[in-house]
Amino acid sequence: MAPKKQLADADVLAEFANLEPAQVVSFRQKHPDFFPDTFWPDGRVGLPEILVKAGEFGFDWKRYQDLLRSAWEKAFPLEKCIRLIAPSGRLEQSELYVFGSTYAYQSAVMFLHEQPWRAKICEECHKRFVADHAKRRYCSVARATSEGGWTKCSEIKIKESHNKWGRKNNWGRPRGR
Numbered sequence: 001m002a003p004k005k006q007l008a009d010a011d012v013l014a015e016f017a018n019l020e021p022a023q024v025v026s027f028r029q030k031h032p033d034f035f036p037d038t039f040w041p042d043g044r045v046g047l048p049e050i051l052v053k054a055g056e057f058g059f060d061w062k063r064y065q066d067l068l069r070s071a072w073e074k075a076f077p078l079e080k081c082i083r084l085i086a087p088s089g090r091l092e093q094s095e096l097y098v099f100g101s102t103y104a105y106q107s108a109v110m111f112l113h114e115q116p117w118r119a120k121i122c123e124e125c126h127k128r129f130v131a132d133h134a135k136r137r138y139c140s141v142a143r144a145t146s147e148g149g150w151t152k153c154s155e156i157k158i159k160e161s162h163n164k165w166g167r168k169n170n171w172g173r174p175r176g177r
């Protein structure tokens with residue numbers, strides 16, 4: 001069993017790995033302390049805009065996300081994890097480096113390095129998620145249904161296999177007549 005905090009942080013890392021550019025603002029509002037402020041474009045410290053645009057200084061969030069996604073596909077190998085936790089570029093200018101503090105994103109990366117079986121890609125929606133047991137194939141992230149309610153991939157798959165069983169077995173009723 002993993003401590004709740006570690007699992008929660010890993011879930012946030014998965015959320016970040018799935019993030020679309022339009023969702024950046026709401027992600028930051030929801031998880032203000034997950035990354036240092038300098039991680040985000042408007043939080044950078046004393047770096048000329050032109051250099052940031054040229055991408056010469058380590059990560060911007062999108063490049064970090066690309067690296068994270070490739071780590072997710074390859075079960076968090078050491079060399080990728082080192083790049084993911086080492087303060088680079090703008091992160092070097094943050095308190096992370098100056099005061100030696102650690103951030104939730106770093107412990108989440110290390111957690112998935114230690115338990116790489118948890119880093120999965122949902123077979124239904126193809127988003128990254130953190131599994132609670134090794135055989136899990138579908139995520140449990142809530143999303144809206146066309147009928148205005150909520151569902152998740154794991155529920156969809158349970159329903160599907162139930163329907164499949166029902167069709168095959170005549171819904172438990174005897175056949176014929």
Ligand SMILES: [Zn+2]
Nearest residue numbers: 122125139153
């Ligand atoms: Zn899913």
